[in-house]
Amino acid sequence: MMLSDLKINTYAIILSLNIVNKKARTRLLEMGLTPGTKVKVTKVAPFGDPIGILFRGYELCISKKEASYILIEM
Amino acid sequence: MRAVLVGNQNCGKTTLFNLLTGSSQKIGNWPGVTVSKKSGVIDELDLEVIDLPGTYSLVPYSLEERITCGFLMNEDYDLIVNVIDVTTLERGLFLTTELLDLNKNVVVIFNMMDKLKDKGLSVDIDGMRKNLGVDICMISATGGNGILSLLKTIRKNINKDINKTRINQKIWKDFEDERKIKSRYDYIDDICRKNVKHIRKPKFISSFLDSVFLNKFLAIPIFLLIMFGMYYISIEVFGKYFSDYFAVGIKFLKMWTADTLGYARVSEWIISLICNGIITGVGSVLSFLPQLFVIFVFTSFLEACGYMARVSFVFDKLLKKIGLNGKSLIAFILGTGCSVSGIMATKIIENESERTNSIMLTPFIPCSAKLPLITLFVSFFFPNNGALIATSFYVLSIVIVIVSSLIMKKLFRKDDDELYIFELPDYQMPKLKLIFKDVKIKIIDFVKKAGTTIFVASIVVWILISFSLNFEYGVDVNQSILAFLGRKISWIFYPIFKVNSWELTVSALQGFIAKEQIISSMEIITGVSSEFSNIYEIFNTASPFGFFNPVTAYAFVALNLFTVPCVAAVISMAREFNRIGIFCFTLLYQFFTGWCVAFCVSFLGGLL
Numbered sequence: 001m002m003l004s005d006l007k008i009n010t011y012a013i014i015l016s017l018n019i020v021n022k023k024a025r026t027r028l029l030e031m032g033l034t035p036g037t038k039v040k041v042t043k044v045a046p047f048g049d050p051i052g053i054l055f056r057g058y059e060l061c062i063s064k065k066e067a068s069y070i071l072i073e074m
Numbered sequence: 075m076r077a078v079l080v081g082n083q084n085c086g087k088t089t090l091f092n093l094l095t096g097s098s099q100k101i102g103n104w105p106g107v108t109v110s111k112k113s114g115v116i117d118e119l120d121l122e123v124i125d126l127p128g129t130y131s132l133v134p135y136s137l138e139e140r141i142t143c144g145f146l147m148n149e150d151y152d153l154i155v156n157v158i159d160v161t162t163l164e165r166g167l168f169l170t171t172e173l174l175d176l177n178k179n180v181v182v183i184f185n186m187m188d189k190l191k192d193k194g195l196s197v198d199i200d201g202m203r204k205n206l207g208v209d210i211c212m213i214s215a216t217g218g219n220g221i222l223s224l225l226k227t228i229r230k231n232i233n234k235d236i237n238k239t240r241i242n243q244k245i246w247k248d249f250e251d252e253r254k255i256k257s258r259y260d261y262i263d264d265i266c267r268k269n270v271k272h273i274r275k276p277k278f279i280s281s282f283l284d285s286v287f288l289n290k291f292l293a294i295p296i297f298l299l300i301m302f303g304m305y306y307i308s309i310e311v312f313g314k315y316f317s318d319y320f321a322v323g324i325k326f327l328k329m330w331t332a333d334t335l336g337y338a339r340v341s342e343w344i345i346s347l348i349c350n351g352i353i354t355g356v357g358s359v360l361s362f363l364p365q366l367f368v369i370f371v372f373t374s375f376l377e378a379c380g381y382m383a384r385v386s387f388v389f390d391k392l393l394k395k396i397g398l399n400g401k402s403l404i405a406f407i408l409g410t411g412c413s414v415s416g417i418m419a420t421k422i423i424e425n426e427s428e429r430t431n432s433i434m435l436t437p438f439i440p441c442s443a444k445l446p447l448i449t450l451f452v453s454f455f456f457p458n459n460g461a462l463i464a465t466s467f468y469v470l471s472i473v474i475v476i477v478s479s480l481i482m483k484k485l486f487r488k489d490d491d492e493l494y495i496f497e498l499p500d501y502q503m504p505k506l507k508l509i510f511k512d513v514k515i516k517i518i519d520f521v522k523k524a525g526t527t528i529f530v531a532s533i534v535v536w537i538l539i540s541f542s543l544n545f546e547y548g549v550d551v552n553q554s555i556l557a558f559l560g561r562k563i564s565w566i567f568y569p570i571f572k573v574n575s576w577e578l579t580v581s582a583l584q585g586f587i588a589k590e591q592i593i594s595s596m597e598i599i600t601g602v603s604s605e606f607s608n609i610y611e612i613f614n615t616a617s618p619f620g621f622f623n624p625v626t627a628y629a630f631v632a633l634n635l636f637t638v639p640c641v642a643a644v645i646s647m648a649r650e651f652n653r654i655g656i657f658c659f660t661l662l663y664q665f666f667t668g669w670c671v672a673f674c675v676s677f678l679g680g681l682l
Contacts, residue, residue, distance in 0.1 A: 023135065027495065029255045030131040032165045043284060046293050049391045052498055057193070058162040059498040061387055066494070 003053070003070035006041045012072040014039055014055075019069045028066070032056040039072065075232055076122040076150070080142065080173065081157035082166055083128030084499045086185040088112075089215040090157060091125040092511055101519060103652045104141050109426075119229055124151075130165070132172045133249050137426050146176065153179045153232045160184040160212075161193050161500070163270065167206075167262045172249055174208065181209050181231050183224065188214040189500075194276040201269040216505045280380075280500040287381070293388050300376075301407045308368035309411030309442065316364040324357040343547045347536060355532020356525070362414055362642060366520060369408060369415045370513040377422055378504035386496065394494075396476055397483030399423045402432040406475070409439035413643040416441075417650055418520070431482045433650050434660045435475045437639035438667070440467060443589040444635055450593060454610050455627040463628070467635060474636055474667065520649075527648075531641050535587055551598055556580055570633065570669070570676045571626050577618040582633065588640045625679030629672040637668025 006012055014037045019025040033039070033055060042059060043052040049064040081087045092099070095114025104111045112125040126145055127138035134140040146154070156173050158166035163184075173180050190196065203210050209227050213220030248254055287296055328349045335345045376382050382401060389400030401423045409416030416436040423429040440448070448464055456463045538556040542549040551557060560576035560583065567582070568574055581595040597609070600617045612619050622630065638644065638661055651657045 024495075026133065026250060026252060026255065027130070027135055029252060030133065030168060031495070032168065032259060034256050034259045042281065043288055043387075045288075045387050045391060046290050047388075047391045050387065050494070052387070056162070056164045058165060061383075061496050061498055063494045 001072055001074070002068050003039070003041070003072050004051070004064050004067035006039075006072060008041050008044065010074075011038055011040045012074050013037070015071040015073055017070050019066060024066060028062075028070075031060060033060075033070070075120070075152050076124065077116075077153040077155050077228065077232065078145065078151045079123060079125045079155050079157060080146070080169070081128060081183075082130055082159065082162070082169065084497060085128065085157045085159040085162075085166065086215045087128065087157045088125060089508055090183070090185065090213070091123065092508065093215055093218065093221065095123055099515070101515065109138050109141055116225070116228075118225055119232070121228070121232065123155075129169065131169055131249065132176075133246075136424070138424065146173075151178075153181060153228065155181050155183060155228065157183045157185050159186050160197065161186055161189050161195075163197070164259070164262050164266055167266075168255075168258055170206070170208075171258045171261065174206070175245060175248070179231050179234050181211065181227055182206065184210060184212045185215050187212045187220070188217055189502075192277045192279070194272055194274040196271050196273045198269040198271075202265065205265040205269065216508065283501045284384070284498075287384050288387065293384075297385060297388065300381075301404065304369070304372045305407060305411055308365045308372065308408075308415065312364040312368045313411065313442075317361050320357070320361050324353060327357075328353055343540070346540060346547075347533070350540075351533050351536030352529070355529055355536075362412070363517065363521070365412055365415055366418060367513065367517060369418060370516050371509060373404070373419055373422055374509045374512050374516075375504055378502070378509060380499045380501045382422055383496065383498050387498065390494075394428075396479040397428065397431050398435075398479055399425060399428040399432065402428065402435075405432050405436050406439050409436040409441060411442050413437045413439070413441045413639050414646045417643060417646040418516075420650060427482075427486055430486075430651065430656060431479055433647055434482065434656075434663070435478055437643055437647075437664065438471050438474050438478070438636055440471055440635050441589070441639075441643075443640065446590060447592055447634060448631055450609065451622075451627045451631050454613055455622070455624040467631065470632070470671070471636070474671065478663075478667065520646075527645050528641060531587070531645075551580075556583065559583070566669070567633075567672075570629050570672045571621070572676075573621050575618065575621070578630070582630075582637075585634050586638055586641060586644075588642070589634065592634055625682075626676060628679065629675040632675050633668050633672035635668070636664075636671050638664045 001012075003012070003014075014033060014035050016035055017025050017028055017033065019028070037055050039053055039055040041051055042054045045051070050061045051064055051067055052059050052061050053067075079087050079091055091112060091114065094116050096117075098117065099112055099114035102111050103109060109127060114123050114125075115121065116123055124145075126142040129139040129142045132143050132146065134143045145151075154173055154176075156170050158170065160166075170180075170182060184197070184199070199210055199212060209231060211220060211224045211227050213224055286292060331353065332345050332349050335348070373382075376385075385404065386400040389403055393400055393402055402420070404422070405416040405419040407416075408419050413436055416439065417433055420429050420432045420436065423432055448467055452460045452463050535556075538559070539551065539554050540549075541547055541555055542553045543555060543558055557576055557580055560580035561574075564574045564576050564579040567579060571578065577596075577599045581592050581599070584591040584595040596612050596619060600612050600619065611617065613622055614620055639647075644661070647660060648657050651660070
């Protein structure tokens with residue numbers, strides 16, 4: 001299942017970042033979105049994009065597109 | 075001796091910097107870019123401190139981060155002071171592990187210790203010190219706690235004899251290696267498991283506030299309400315209120331100066347230079363200050379409390395499509411009151427090209443100084459549908475902004491725009507003392523740089539208006555240098571208005587000083603004064619402006635609305651761009667746009 005499909009306020013675990021853009025992938029890893037990290041979707045912007053995700057004690061906003069490349073499991 | 079402050083954005087680094095360096099700090103820009111460079115001195119330690127732009131790692135993804143990484147790599151410094159927001163400890167420690175790999179002197183600061191309780195956490199500092207192998211200070215920058223022990227720790231570490239040789243380039247490859255990144259977090263997970271404990275349930279203030287401010291239905295109305303409040307207080311209350319008192323004060327100052335100097339038998343032209351040139355000019359700068367003060371307070375507060383990030387969250391998707399930022403909206407809304415306020419507000423946009431676009435486009439939004447012009451022409455030439463026509467100018471301005479932004483986006487593509495992630499910090503109640511300190515610095519900055527240039531510009535204009543070509547003083551405006559210049563370049567506007575009118579040209583030129591001056595220029599030229607007669611006499615067929623018809627009237631208003639803004643706004647733009655290339659391009663583009671729109675109006679209107 002992809003992060004973009006995760007319902008609001010449900011927890012999941014990151015399996016892998018399948019983002020093609022190396023810069024984006026590396027930056028997300030540096031921010032702490034590493035495999036094995038617990039994550040939760042907290043909010044969705046009024047226009048549907050971006051989404052807010054909570055992990056490692058803080059909230060990060062990423063575009064729905066990026067989230068659609070992040071593999072997760074419940 | 076020199077120390078550098080390094081840390082994530084929003085870690086309170088700047089608050090700490092302000093606290094440590096106080097009034098000694100200098101704000102400039104890093105060479106060639108619009109990023110602020112902050113340096114100062116800690117008097118107690120006789121230590122220079124540089125506040126480097128926030129970064130999440132030593133692999134840079136934005137202009138600001140490139141500056142920080144470049145500095146750490148290539149410049150000389152004696153100590154790295156790594157500030158971490160202890161409530162986002164794990165992420166903050168990532169940068170720390172990279173900094174430690176640089177083999178320089180490092181001191182780690184755990185900031186925002188006061189917030190740990192709300193998060194329900196407790197940290198074993200001694201355990202952390204042992205595991206990381208560096209000195210750690212606990213502080214709360216906003217509360218001013220722990221600063222003394224921080225100074226002691228800095229003093230202790232600054233003289234440590236760690237190798238000061240330049241950094242091995244190979245380290246950079248290491249930082250980009252994904253496996254290495256993951257192993258850093260494994261290490262961080264390990265030491266946090268040992269030293270950080272959940273001792274009680276965390277408070278959920280931020281998520282509650284977000285459920286209101288980011289509610290699907292409430293988000294935009296709340297935003298508009300806040301913007302309206304900011305606009306109303308800054309421009310309607312402070313702006314108008316103070317400007318009335320101010321105008322009276324200036325008048326008195328002029329009269330008093332003229333009387334005193336006249337009594338002292340000073341020559342007439344010197345009196346005029348001082349009163350009509352200098353006092354008027356400087357007064358025009360100072361008249362912006364009350365509005366700017368309120369704008370700075372509001373934007374500083376909204377940014378510090380965390381709301382600005384929410385504005386980005388709501389509007390970014392829409393505005394990034396045209397090369398702008400959610401926060402550009404704030405600048406544009408403020409621009410309806412005064413372009414200077416709008417331009418200043420663009421400081422809050424981090425992305426350089428989005429900020430540049432926003433600065434360039436803010437003047438296209440009609441400011442309040444342009445309103446008298448709109449009102450005068452619309453009420454005379456479109457008496458039956460005045461409101462509709464007036465609104466059409468605002469609609470036109472939005473179209474121009476969107477089209478221009480798309481053009482800029484195509485012309486100035488930058489790689490940085492690809493990556494889209496940003497942090498939503500917790501809401502916090504900012505300390506008013508710190509807000510005012512921040513505002514004070516910005517105001518002094520504005521007065522120093524803008525004040526001096528406007529001062530010079532006013533004197534230049536005064537010379538052009540008061541002297542004839544033979545440098546005879548006290549001539550009729552018809553014979554001034556400005557009129558001469560007007561005649562020379564009135565051909566530029568001929569295709570639009572089908573007349574060679576120096577009077578029109580001079581009035582438009584005066585609009586570059588201040589948009590209100592367009593009408594006063596027309597009044598002076600025709601001898602019609604709004605105090606004594608019907609101002610519509612300006613358009614009497616016998617007067618120099620009698621050639622106007624509804625089409626050319628609309629064109630004239632459009633010409634002045636969508637062209638280069640007043641000198642105060644131009645100077646604000648120059649300051650914010652800090653690069654002469656973009657600045658000149660902007661002026662040319664704005665002039666070209668005003669001309670083109672006016673021409674299209676005149677041409678299309680002529681066909682109807």
